[in-house]
Amino acid sequence: MFNTFRRCTQRLMSTAAQPAYPFSKVAILPPPLPTPAPEATKAGKGLMPYLTQRLLSPEKLALLARFGKRHPERIMPGSVLQVSTRHAPASFTGVLLAVRRRGADTSFLLRNVINRTGVEAQFYVASPHVREVKVLMRAGRHGAEGRGGKRMRRAKLYFLRDSPDKMTAISAGMR
Numbered sequence: 671m672f673n674t675f676r677r678c679t680q681r682l683m684s685t686a687a688q689p690a691y692p693f694s695k696v697a698i699l700p701p702p703l704p705t706p707a708p709e710a711t712k713a714g715k716g717l718m719p720y721l722t723q724r725l726l727s728p729e730k731l732a733l734l735a736r737f738g739k740r741h742p743e744r745i746m747p748g749s750v751l752q753v754s755t756r757h758a759p760a761s762f763t764g765v766l767l768a769v770r771r772r773g774a775d776t777s778f779l780l781r782n783v784i785n786r787t788g789v790e791a792q793f794y795v796a797s798p799h800v801r802e803v804k805v806l807m808r809a810g811r812h813g814a815e816g817r818g819g820k821r822m823r824r825a826k827l828y829f830l831r832d833s834p835d836k837m838t839a840i841s842a843g844m845r
Contacts, residue, residue: 726774726796733803734795737769737776745769748809748822748840751780753793754801762791763806765840768826781830783837 710716726734735741745751745766752763764780767790777794793800810821830837 730796734774734776736803737771737778737795739771745778745803745805746809746822747825747827749805750807750841751778752804752806753780753791754804755793756799756801762793764789764791765827765830765837766809767828767830781837782841783834788831788834 708716736743736745738744747766747768749766750763751766752761754761762780762782764782766778767781768779770777770779774796775794776796777792779790779792781788781790783789793803795803830840
């Protein structure tokens with residue numbers, strides 16, 4: 671009897687006999703067809719204006735370099751930044767929690783406490799919406815712009831989400 675029970679449970683638990691997708695085949699959407707490139711672009715005409723339109727401006731390249739690891743004036747986690755944007759909110763000030771380095775897609779995460787509510791904003795460095803990034807307090811060393819603060823020992827400061835006291839202490843260095 672125990673062997674019969676064991677055989678039935680093995681049959682129920684096995685996945686080999688079941689179909690790959692147990693639901694209706696109508697729910698499966700085919701992938702969209704790729705749109706072909708225009709013939710002029712395939713021939714090489716209009717390629718350079720397209721590329722120059724997509725390249726980063728020198729100001730964005732300089733800002734992108736400041737978020738790199740080896741730049742002498744690099745912006746490190748724990749710094750207090752003010753980001754001016756072309757849309758609402760016009761400016762956002764916060765502590766730099768993390769830098770996600772992905773070449774032209776480099777982004778950074780700022781956190782601030784507004785009316786006892788934690789607000790985080792992620793900005794892409796090469797985005798046309800970002801007008802300027804100003805360092806109000808630099809973490810790690812005394813730089814030319816802004817005052818120097820304490821160097822953080824982590825690359826990602828996500829622990830500041832759970833400890834508002836430390837977050838306030840970093841921002842208190844501004845006053």
